[in-house]
Amino acid sequence: MDLREQEYVTVLAKYGNITRAAEALYVSQPTLSIFIKRLEERMGIKLFQYVGKKMILTPAGELYVKRAKELLIIQNQFLGELTDLITGYIGKIRVGIHLRRTRFFIPKLLVEFEKKYPNIEVIFIETKSEKMEAMLLDGELDIIFTNKVTAVDKVNVISVYKDKLLLAISPDNPACQYSTKIKGHEYPWLDLNHVKNNRFILQAAEQATRAFTNKALLFSRVIPEKIFIIKNMETASQLAAEKYGVAFTMASYARFFSYSKPIKFFEVGSPEFFVDICIAYRKNFYLTAYAREFISLIKKFFL
Numbered sequence: 001m002d003l004r005e006q007e008y009v010t011v012l013a014k015y016g017n018i019t020r021a022a023e024a025l026y027v028s029q030p031t032l033s034i035f036i037k038r039l040e041e042r043m044g045i046k047l048f049q050y051v052g053k054k055m056i057l058t059p060a061g062e063l064y065v066k067r068a069k070e071l072l073i074i075q076n077q078f079l080g081e082l083t084d085l086i087t088g089y090i091g092k093i094r095v096g097i098h099l100r101r102t103r104f105f106i107p108k109l110l111v112e113f114e115k116k117y118p119n120i121e122v123i124f125i126e127t128k129s130e131k132m133e134a135m136l137l138d139g140e141l142d143i144i145f146t147n148k149v150t151a152v153d154k155v156n157v158i159s160v161y162k163d164k165l166l167l168a169i170s171p172d173n174p175a176c177q178y179s180t181k182i183k184g185h186e187y188p189w190l191d192l193n194h195v196k197n198n199r200f201i202l203q204a205a206e207q208a209t210r211a212f213t214n215k216a217l218l219f220s221r222v223i224p225e226k227i228f229i230i231k232n233m234e235t236a237s238q239l240a241a242e243k244y245g246v247a248f249t250m251a252s253y254a255r256f257f258s259y260s261k262p263i264k265f266f267e268v269g270s271p272e273f274f275v276d277i278c279i280a281y282r283k284n285f286y287l288t289a290y291a292r293e294f295i296s297l298i299k300k301f302f303l
Contacts, residue, residue, distance in 0.1 A: 006068035008035055009047060013065045016054045073139035073282075092121035093291055096132030096144035100233070104256050105301040113297055117290045129208065136282060142291060143281045145298060147208060155280045160299050163275040165212045166254050166265040168237040168247040169195065179266050186251065190266035192220035199245030200224035201236045208275075209233060213248045216269025237263055252277060252302075277302075 012021040012032070022032040040046055047061035057065060097106075110122060125132065125141060129148035135141045137154060149157055167190060169176065175194035182189050202224075203210040217224070228245060230236050234257070236247035241261040249257075254265045279295055281287065287295075 005035075005039060006071050008032060009039070009061075010065050010068050010072065012036065012048070012055065013057055013061065016056060018055065069139050073285075076139065076142070090119045091288065091290065092123060093143070093288075093294055094123045094125065094141045095294075096125050096127065096135060096141045096146070098129070098146070099126040100253070104252075105298075109294075109297045109301045112301075113290075113294055116293060120290050122294070133280070136280065139282075142285070143279055143295065145277070145279055147275045147277045149278065149280050154283055156283055156285075158279040158295065158299075159276055160279060160302055161252060161277040163277050164251040164267050165209070165216055165269055165273065165275075166249050166251055167192070167195070167268045168240040168249050168254070168257075169264050169266065170241060170243045171262050171264050172243065173198070173246070173264075176264055176266075182267070182271055185267060185271070187254075187265050187267045189271055190268055192216060192222045192268050195246045196222045196224070199226040199228055201228045201230060201239050201245045201247035203233065203236070203248070204229055204231050207231060209248060209250060212250075212269075212273075212275065215273065216248075219269045219273075250275070 008021075008025060011024050012018070015021040015024065018029050018033055022029045025032065036048065040048075043060075045060045046058050047064055048055045049058050050056075106124070113120070113122065125135065127135075129146045130150075132141060132144045132146060133149060133151060133155075136144050137151060145160075147163060149155060164185075164187065166187060169190075173195070175190065175198075178194045179188035179190045202213060226245070228239075230239070233247075233249040233253055237249050237254070237257055238259050238261075239245060240247040241259050241263040248268075249265070251265075257263065257265075279298060281291075
């Protein structure tokens, strides 16, 4: 299968700029410009038009890209199936992942994976849950590792970990003595009312952890009076260790927390609330042997 034409058009549509698209495709700018011009001449219709300095798709271009993406997905599936039929694996796997999760387990995973599949290129795209899911459905990613899946009818989901929202607090905080141990839960539970007079170190409004925190605050009927906003959950927990306030993080991050001063973590909000961290891939997508091994290693090293 040679779908170079489809790849060139979809990449140019993605970037809207000849120079950036040519760099992504590892071709020269003149080569790409001439290719697109000849393609449009051959088809007898414009696929792109200039709006200022940006190239955007015409209605015909939108239709072309829609079908081109479908063909590229079929090509990737075919190459995956073909790879499993021949000796010696050669290929690539494109993985969507959250920016802050990579350092926890990716180094060990990659070293182990390369031992078995040295000729498989692993490409990580670090982005938000919504963006990686859209890229998965568009065929730009093969699998995603996420805590949020909305297109449940279009993807297969493999659950990896039941994540919990945690309160990060200094061991010297008097509220620690009021915690309760719940059977089957890794961390003790604490009513947020015991810390309601503290400064609350919160994530930004657009972050998923902030949404989970808001649910916990609503459950406890607590309205923070003093708030400090910071996006980085590691830094937030470090601030809590320094007694600057109380912070929030997820159990999947707390497991790897490291700082010079001690910190305690407690579950908060509804004891039944959890976030399912999972692996997702498109339905009817052929999982190669190396993709299945990669998924197994995610489960092994994340846990």
